[in-house]
Amino acid sequence: MIATSLLSKSLGQQAVLALLTEVSASPKPGLVDRFNRGAHRDMDFFTFMSSAAALSGYFEKCAKAGGSFHGVDLRVLFANLRPLGQEAEQAMFAATGGVNTHKGLIFSLGIMVPPPRIVVQHKQLLAGWMNKSLVRPLLR
Numbered sequence: 001m002i003a004t005s006l007l008s009k010s011l012g013q014q015a016v017l018a019l020l021t022e023v024s025a026s027p028k029p030g031l032v033d034r035f036n037r038g039a040h041r042d043m044d045f046f047t048f049m050s051s052a053a054a055l056s057g058y059f060e061k062c063a064k065a066g067g068s069f070h071g072v073d074l075r076v077l078f079a080n081l082r083p084l085g086q087e088a089e090q091a092m093f094a095a096t097g098g099v100n101t102h103k104g105l106i107f108s109l110g111i112m113v114p115p116p117r118i119v120v121q122h123k124q125l126l127a128g129w130m131n132k133s134l135v136r137p138l139l140r
Contacts, residue, residue, distance in 0.1 A: 059113050
C-alpha cells in the first residue's frame with residue numbers, strides 16, 4: 001500500500017492536474033482555453049496556469065488534514081479545511097492580480113481530496129459515518 005504521506009502528495013498533484021487539464025481542453029466556446037479568452041476579458045490561459053501553480057500545495061494540505069482527522073463529525077473536518085481554503089484563495093488572487101480563476105474549485109476539490117486519505121488512514125471511519133447518519137445533517 002502507498003505510504004500515507006505519498007498518498008497526500010499524489011492526491012494534491014492529481015487535483016492540480018485536474019485544474020491544468022480543464023483549462024487546456026480546447027475549444028470551449030465562451031470559456032477560457034488554450035486558444036482564446038472566451039467571454040472573459042480579465043483572464044486568459046496563462047492566468048489559469050499561474051493560479052494552478054499558486055494552488056499546488058493547497059490540495060496536499062487538504063489531504064493531510066483528512067489524514068489527521070480522527071473524529072466522525074465531518075463538520076469538524078470542514079472547519080479545519082476552511083482556513084486552508086481561505087489561504088489558497090488569497091494565494092490565487094495574489095498570483096492572478098485579483099482574478100477569480102479557481103475559487104469554486106478551491107472549495108469543491110478542497111473537500112473532495114481528504115476522504116480518500118481518511119479511508120486509508122481510518123478504514124472503520126466510513127462505516128461510522130454511515131451508521132450514525134452524519135452525512136445527512138451536512139446537506140441541510
